[in-house]
Amino acid sequence: MxxxxxxxxxxxxxxxxxxxxxxxxxxxxxxxxxxxxxxxxxxxxxxxxxxxxxxxxxxxxxxxxxxxxxxxxxxxxxxxxxxxxxxxYLDIPILKSLVYLASIRGMDKTEAKKSALEWLERLGLADRAKEKLQVLxxxxxxxxxxxxxxxxxxxxxxxxxxxxxxxxxxxxxxxxxxxxxxxxxxxxxxxxxxxxxxxxxxxxxxxxxxxxxxxxxxxxxxxxTLGNKKIIELHYKSGLNENSLKNFKGAENIDVVDQSIVKLTFEQNTDIKSVLSELATTDGDFDISTHKPDLHDIFLYLVKNYKI
Missing domain, CATH: 3.40.50.300 (P-loop containing nucleotide triphosphate hydrolases)
Incomplete structure (x- = not known):
């Protein structure tokens, strides 16, 4: 192509x-x-x-x-x-280093200096152009x-x-x-x-x-293709009991993000009302939110379902 x-x-x-x-x-x-x-x-x-x-x-x-x-x-x-x-280069002034690297890639030194100063200004580092990289x-x-x-x-x-x-x-x-x-x-x-x-x-x-x-x-x-599932996110107010969720009915994936957040993934046609009813009988004090899968959720799903 x-x-x-x-x-x-x-x-x-x-x-x-x-x-x-x-x-x-x-x-x-x-x-x-x-x-x-x-x-x-x-x-x-x-x-x-x-x-x-x-x-x-x-x-x-x-x-x-x-x-x-x-x-x-x-x-x-x-x-x-x-x-x-x-x-x-850690021990060379920042601006000098940037101009040198651009020049060996074919950029005119005057243009490289001007452009480098513009970028340093945009990134809040213009006043440090003469400092060495190692102090940053x-x-x-x-x-x-x-x-x-x-x-x-x-x-x-x-x-x-x-x-x-x-x-x-x-x-x-x-x-x-x-x-x-x-x-x-x-x-x-x-x-x-x-x-x-x-x-x-x-x-x-x-x-x-x-x-x-x-x-x-x-x-x-x-x-x-993969973002049509449903995610229920549990935000625990106190300690998380992972054992209470290990065999949660209907969950495709259970992702323990940390000791206060757990994500449960379900198929699109899952009856969320019944899931919420079952969650009400689960140990722990937590708030509930729902959302569609983001790219991170999709990646975790792929890792679990395509074993390598």
Whole structure:
């Protein structure tokens, strides 16, 4: 397809006795935000490093088509990369480091300095441009790493756990920035485990667990297919007795979020009145709320029902 700028076919990667990536395939289309989602250790970062030729796959094929020609690995100026583990120079002034990184990716130094200062201003760090990265908090270091990954205006950006170290306010801010750079022509491959954030911005998703595909497709389609269930959420005011819910009648899935919140998943045609009546006889003091499944709920359902 002419619109496909990254095609991944049946890649696998093993480390000793661990099959980190197990025969996965997907494609990213021009202009979209494609989300690669799963818990820590699911194989996300390993896959991204394979895409960037940092490590080699044991099997499979990767084809890029960023500049109109198919190739194994595109030029550095065409790609932006925000790694999960920060990779900037800790002992070099922030602005100097940003300008240098943009210049080696083909950006004019004067333009790079101007753009870097604009981004620092937007992220509330303009007054710290001459400081070294090592004196910043983890959240502010993440902001600098983000600027470095998109400053040279790449055609394609890979953002691995971009929300790491950020407070909720800055997470929402990053969502708006991701939408903005995408609207200006940058295709984005976004890897994360905070599904409630990603579903606000992604067009398509690839759900992965233990190296294997759980779902690959349009975000709206997964809601149509698996989002038609019913979730009853119990908020306990005192201690939770898990044993009282283990064999709850009719529940497809019981997710103990923490010691005060439990989510019960039911089929769409379940008689909720009878469920509520049964809950009334269950031990514990709790409030009840209901909602449709979000992406996190759907992921948990897939993990339970597609054993890997």
């Amino acid at each position: 002419k619109n496909t700028i990254l095609k991944v076919e049946s890649i696998s990667k093993r480390f000793s006795n661990v099959l980190a990536v197990d025969n996965i395939s997907f494609a990213v289309n021009r202009g979209e935000i494609f989300a690669f989602l799963g818990p820590n250790g699911a194989g996300k970062t390993t896959t991204l490093r394979i895409l960037l030729d940092i490590i080699k796959a044991d099997d499979g094929k990767i084809e890029w088509n960023l500049g109109g020609n198919s190739h194994h690995m595109p030029q550095p100026n065409l790609i932006g990369y925000l790694p999960e583990e920060r990779g900037l 908090s983890k959240g502010n270091q993440q902001k600098i790493q983000f600027i470095a990954s998109i400053l040279h205006k790449p055609i394609f950006a890979i953002l691995d756990e971009p929300f790491s170290g950020l407070d909720p306010l800055n997470q929402e801010l990053f969502i708006e920035f991701i939408k903005e750079i995408n609207s200006k022509g940058t295709t984005i491959l976004l890897s994360a485990h905070q599904m409630h954030l990603v579903e606000k911005v992604a067009n398509r998703v690839f759900l992965i667990n233990k190296g294997r595909e759980l779902y690959n497709g349009n975000l709206l389609d997964i809601y149509k």
